[in-house]
Amino acid sequence: xxxxxxxxxxxxxxxxxxxxxxxxxxxxxxxxxxxxxxxxxxxxxxxxxxxxxxxxxxxxxxxxxxxxxxxxxxxxxxxxxxxxxxxxxxxxxxxxxxxxxxxxxxxxxxxxxxxxxxxxxxxxxxxxxxxxxxxxxxxxxxxxxxxxxxxxxxxxxxxxxxxxxxxxxxxxxxxxxxxxxxxxxxxxxxxxxxxx
Numbered sequence: 001x002x003x004x005x006x007x008x009x010x011x012x013x014x015x016x017x018x019x020x021x022x023x024x025x026x027x028x029x030x031x032x033x034x035x036x037x038x039x040x041x042x043x044x045x046x047x048x049x050x051x052x053x054x055x056x057x058x059x060x061x062x063x064x065x066x067x068x069x070x071x072x073x074x075x076x077x078x079x080x081x082x083x084x085x086x087x088x089x090x091x092x093x094x095x096x097x098x099x100x101x102x103x104x105x106x107x108x109x110x111x112x113x114x115x116x117x118x119x120x121x122x123x124x125x126x127x128x129x130x131x132x133x134x135x136x137x138x139x140x141x142x143x144x145x146x147x148x149x150x151x152x153x154x155x156x157x158x159x160x161x162x163x164x165x166x167x168x169x170x171x172x173x174x175x176x177x178x179x180x181x182x183x184x185x186x187x188x189x190x191x192x193x194x195x196x
Contacts, residue, residue, distance in 0.1 A: 018114055026131075038173070039103050040101060056079045063079065104171055111170075134186050134190055137186055160183050
């Protein structure tokens with residue numbers, strides 16, 4: 001890692017203008033080296049579309065190839081076309097939606113959250129950037145426990161919440177490499193660890 005923020009740490013995560021703005025803000029606040037970024041939401045439409053395609057294609061092929069007559073063949077062709085079109089449309093939607101999802105950027109000295117423009121911007125959905133040194137952040141670790149199935153196996157899920165010190169929740173991260181890195185950076189940067 002370098003001593004200053006570097007645009008290459010954000011390759012593939014934002015539009016170039018946004019990356020430059022994040023880097024500029026981090027350098028302006030003296031945040032130091034970049035440690036990656038993550039989208040704070042999204043990603044479900046593509047998985048659902050692929051599952052729908054898998055469900056539509058076999059009956060469509062069966063109706064089209066079977067000896068069921070022209071009506072069944074046209075229904076089968078319609079199912080096949082829908083099964084092929086749904087993933088393409090869903091991934092196009094995901095690509096456009098990605099530009100509207102807030103992104104968390106981690107640095108040695110703090111964090112930058114980029115909020116995309118929105119029709120409903122305001123106190124609950126700001127527009128622009130939140131720039132905070134780690135000393136202005138409160139971290140809260142939570143472990144959620146749930147019982148799965150009849151056998152009663154227990155699943156524990158770790159979450160890291162980043163709050164403005166004395167203020168609202170900024171974001172929540174899961175048990176991922178970036179979530180653990182955010183905790184390490186926040187603690188090293190002097191973040192408050194008081195209970196919620």
